[in-house]
Amino acid sequence: MTESEQPSVPLSALLADPALGLRQVAGPVGDHRVSTVGTTEIEDPSPYLVGGELLLTAGVRLPLDAEGIDTYVRQVVGAGVSALGFGVAPVHEEVPPELVAACDRHGLPLLRLPPSTPFVAVGQAAYAAIAEARNRELREISRAQSALAAAAARPDALQAVLAQLSAHTGAWAVLYDAQGNELFSAGPRPASPTPGRVRDLAVRTTARVRTGSAGRSAPAAAADHQGGTHLTVHTLPGADGTTTTLALGQAATTAPTLVHRQVTSTATVLLALLTSPRHALGTDTHSAGALVRLMLGAAPADVAPALAPADTTNAAHWIVVHGRHTPPRSAPAPHPGDDPAQLATLGTALGTPHLYVDGSELKALVPSAPDARPEAPAQAADLGWVLGFSTPAPASDLPHADRQAERALQRAIADRVPAVVHTKDPLTVHGLIPPADAQDLARTRFAPLDQAGAPGADVLLDTLRTWLTLHGSWDRTAATLHVHRNTVRHRLARVGELLDVDLQDPGVRMELWFALQWLPGVTSPPT
Numbered sequence: 001m002t003e004s005e006q007p008s009v010p011l012s013a014l015l016a017d018p019a020l021g022l023r024q025v026a027g028p029v030g031d032h033r034v035s036t037v038g039t040t041e042i043e044d045p046s047p048y049l050v051g052g053e054l055l056l057t058a059g060v061r062l063p064l065d066a067e068g069i070d071t072y073v074r075q076v077v078g079a080g081v082s083a084l085g086f087g088v089a090p091v092h093e094e095v096p097p098e099l100v101a102a103c104d105r106h107g108l109p110l111l112r113l114p115p116s117t118p119f120v121a122v123g124q125a126a127y128a129a130i131a132e133a134r135n136r137e138l139r140e141i142s143r144a145q146s147a148l149a150a151a152a153a154r155p156d157a158l159q160a161v162l163a164q165l166s167a168h169t170g171a172w173a174v175l176y177d178a179q180g181n182e183l184f185s186a187g188p189r190p191a192s193p194t195p196g197r198v199r200d201l202a203v204r205t206t207a208r209v210r211t212g213s214a215g216r217s218a219p220a221a222a223a224d225h226q227g228g229t230h231l232t233v234h235t236l237p238g239a240d241g242t243t244t245t246l247a248l249g250q251a252a253t254t255a256p257t258l259v260h261r262q263v264t265s266t267a268t269v270l271l272a273l274l275t276s277p278r279h280a281l282g283t284d285t286h287s288a289g290a291l292v293r294l295m296l297g298a299a300p301a302d303v304a305p306a307l308a309p310a311d312t313t314n315a316a317h318w319i320v321v322h323g324r325h326t327p328p329r330s331a332p333a334p335h336p337g338d339d340p341a342q343l344a345t346l347g348t349a350l351g352t353p354h355l356y357v358d359g360s361e362l363k364a365l366v367p368s369a370p371d372a373r374p375e376a377p378a379q380a381a382d383l384g385w386v387l388g389f390s391t392p393a394p395a396s397d398l399p400h401a402d403r404q405a406e407r408a409l410q411r412a413i414a415d416r417v418p419a420v421v422h423t424k425d426p427l428t429v430h431g432l433i434p435p436a437d438a439q440d441l442a443r444t445r446f447a448p449l450d451q452a453g454a455p456g457a458d459v460l461l462d463t464l465r466t467w468l469t470l471h472g473s474w475d476r477t478a479a480t481l482h483v484h485r486n487t488v489r490h491r492l493a494r495v496g497e498l499l500d501v502d503l504q505d506p507g508v509r510m511e512l513w514f515a516l517q518w519l520p521g522v523t524s525p526p527t
Contacts, residue, residue, distance in 0.1 A: 006052060008033035009129040011083055011109060014054070017125055020117050022085070026100040027109035032082045035130070037123040044075055051080025054111075054126065056119045058087045059096070066098040073102040083109040087119065137259050144168040144263040152270045158348050161274065162186035165267040169260045171230075171252035175271065175345075176202040178245035181382040183345055190229070190251050197224065198231050202247040205233045230255050234264065236272040246275055246345070275344045304395035317370045317392040320405040321350065323362030323385045324413060346385070349377040363405075368392040376419030386412050387419040442518035445511075448498040455491070460498075461516070463491045468513050 010031040015022050035052035041060040042048075049055070055076060063069050076084065084103060086095050095112050103110040113122065147168065151160035158175065166173045166187030174185040174195075180203040182195075189195065205222045224231040229251060236246045248268055250256075256264070304318065346362075347355045354365040362385065366374070374389035388409025390401035404422040412420040414436045449457035463481060467488065470476045478485040492503055501508045 006035040007130045007134045008035040008052060009126060009133055010034075011054070011111075013129050014122065014126060015111070020122060020125055021114045022117070022122070023112045025095055025110050025112045026103035027083070028107055029109075032109055034082050034126055037119075037126045039119050043072070046075045046079040049076065049079035049081060051082075053081050054083045054085055054122070055081045056085040056087065056113070056122060058091045059099075060091055062092075062096070062099070066101070069096065069098045070102045070105070073099070073106050073108055077106045077108050081108065083111060085111040085113050085119075085122065087113040087115070087117070089115040140168075140259050141262045144259075145266050148263070148266055148270055152274060155351060157274050158184050158271065158345070159186065161267055161270050165250075165263065168263050169250065169252065169256070170254065171232075171250040171256075171260070172198075173267075174198060174249045176206075176247045176249060177345070177383065178206050178247075179203070183246075183349075183379045183382060194229055194231070194251050197226075197229075198233070198249040198251050201231055202233045202249045206235055206245060206247050209235050225255070228253060232256060232264070234268045236268060236275065246271070274348060300398060301395040317368045317372075317394055318398060318401065319366040319368045319372070319374050319392055320390040320398065320401040321362070321364040321366060321374075322388045322402075322405040322409040323364070323380070324409060325360035325362070325384050326386055326413075346380060346383060349379040362387075363402075365398075374421050376421075381418035386417075388412055389419065389421040391422050438518035442515045445499070445515045446519070448500075449495070452494060452498055460491055460495050461519075463488060464495050464512065465516050467492060468509060468516070472509070 011024075011034055012031050014020060014034070015024060033052065034054045036050075036054075037056065038045075038049070038053045039056045040048070041057060043061045043063070045055065063072060073084070086092075086099065088094055095110070100110060102108075113119070144164070147164045148161055151157065151164045154160040162173045162175060162184050163186040165171075170187075172185065172187040172190055172194075175183045176199060177183060180199045182199070201222055201224055205220055209220045220235050222233045230253070232250045234248045236248065248264070248271060250264065252260075343355065343357060347353055347364075350364055350366055352364055352366040356363045368374070370392050372392050374391075376387050376389065380387055386409065388405045388407070388411070390404035390408065393401035408420040408422040412418070446457070446461065449460050452460055463477070466480055467473075467477045470480065474485045474488050478488045481488065496503045499512075501512070503509065503512075
C-alpha cells in the first residue's frame with residue numbers, strides 16, 4: 001500500500017470537531033490529509049517520522065530563538081509531516097510568534113490546541129474519523145462489486161460490466177484486443193487524442209506481456225498521466241496463470257483512488273471470466289447432454305430446446321450465422337480459432353456459446369424469437385469478420401436457414417459490407433449468385449465477341465438482347481433496330497458461331513439472357 005493509499009482523514013474534519021476546539025493559526029488552508037497522530041518533545045523528531053502525521057507538541061524542547069525554530073520546522077516538513085499541533089499551557093501561554101512565522105514560511109499548517117484538549121483526545125478523534133472513512137470506502141467498494149456481479153449475469157455482460165465500472169469510477173472504460181481494436185466501451189468518450197493514447201498504451205502493454213518469459217508473465221498494468229488526464233491499462237488474467245490478449249483501458253480527469261483501484265480490479269477479473277473460452281463458449285450440462293443425444297441419434301429438433309437459454313426456450317427458433325475472417329492487410333490478426341480470448345469475445349458479442357471456427361470460416365447458432373430481426377454486432381466487424389445472417393427458423397428448418405446464411409455472407413463479401421441479413425423476399429436466380437461472380441461469368445461468356453470485327457461486339461450484343469427480349473421474332477427485331485431482317489439473321493448467326501452455341505436451344509437462350517443482365521452497366525436485371 002502506497003502512502004497515498006494509507007487510511008487518512010482531511011485536516012478540516014478535525015478542525016470542524018467542536019469537542020476538540022482546534023484552530024489553525026498558520027500555514028496554508030486546505031485539505032491536508034492526516035494518516036496518524038504522534039506526540040514528541042525531542043529537538044529533531046524527523047528520524048522517527050514516516051510522513052502524513054499530525055505532530056503534537058507542547059514545546060518542551062522547542063528552541064528559544066527564531067533560527068532554531070525555523071530549523072525545527074524545516075526538519076519536520078522535510079520528513080513529510082502533514083500538520084503541526086501546538087498545545088498551549090503549561091509550558092507556553094500562547095503559540096510562539098516565531099513558530100507561526102516559520103510555519104507560514106515553510107507551508108506547514110499549524111494548529112492551536114487549547115489547554116482543555118488532551119493530546120490523546122486528538123488522536124482518538126483522528127482514528128475514529130479514519131475508521132469511518134475506511135468504512136465508507138468499504139461500503140462503496142461493496143456496492144460497486146455487487147453492481148458488477150449483477151452486470152456480469154446480464155445477456156450483454158461485457159457491455160454491462162464496463163458500464164458499471166465507468167459509473168463507479170467516473171472514467172471512460174474500454175476493452176481492446178491485442179491489435180488495439182475497440183471491442184466495447186462505456187462512459188463519456190473523451191476528446192481526441194485521449195482515445196488514441198489509451199489504445200497505444202494498451203497495445204504496448206499487451207505486447208510486453210506476450211513477450212514475457214515463456215509466455216507466463218503475470219497480468220500487467222500501465223499508467224500515463226499527462227495534461228490533467230489519467231490513463232490506466234490492465235491486461236486481463238487468464239485461467240491458466242498467463243494473460244489473455246485483451247486489455248482494459250481507462251481515461252479519467254482525476255487520479256484513481258483506492259476505491260477506484262479496487263473496483264477496477266474486480267471488473268478486470270470479471271471481464272477475464274466473461275471472455276474465457278470456458279464461459280463464453282459454454283460447458284453447461286444442458287449443452288453437454290444435447291451433444292450426447294445428437295451423437296446417439298437424436299434429431300436436432302428434439303435437442304434444440306436444451307441449447308437455448310430459458311427466456312427463448314419456448315420460442316425454439318434459431319438464427320444461423322456464417323462468417324469470413326478478413327482482417328486488414330496492414331495489420332493481419334491471428335485466426336480467432338487460434339485465439340481463445342478473441343473467440344470468446346466474438347461469442348459474447350453474438351450472444352451465443354454455439355460457435356464453430358475453422359481457420360477463417362465461422363458458423364454459429366443464435367437462439368432467437370420467431371419474429372426477431374438479426375443484428376450484426378459492431379465488435380464482429382472490428383475483429384475483422386464479415387457475417388451473413390439467416391432469418392429465425394425452427395430446428396427442423398436449420399438446413400434451409402444454413403443456405404440462407406451462406407447466401408447472405410456471399411452478398412456481404414461481394415458488396416464489401418460488414419454484414420447482410422437474409423430477407424424473406426422470394427428467391428431469384430440473381431439472388432443466388434454473388435454479383436462479382438455473375439459479372440465475371442458474363443464477361444467470360446461474351447469475350448469471344450471481341451473478335452467479331454465489323455459491326456463490332458456492342459452491335460452484336462444489342463441485336464442479341466433485342467431478339468431475346470422479343471422472344472426470337474426476326475421481323476419485330478428488325479423493325480426495332482431499323483435494319484433488314486436478313487441483317488438480324490446474319491448478326492445472330494455470327495453470335496452463334498463465335499460463342500459456339502445453338503440459338504434455337506431454349507436452354508442456351510436462357511443462359512445468354514441471364515448473362516446479358518449480369519454484364520457491367522446493366523442496372524435493372526429481371527426478377
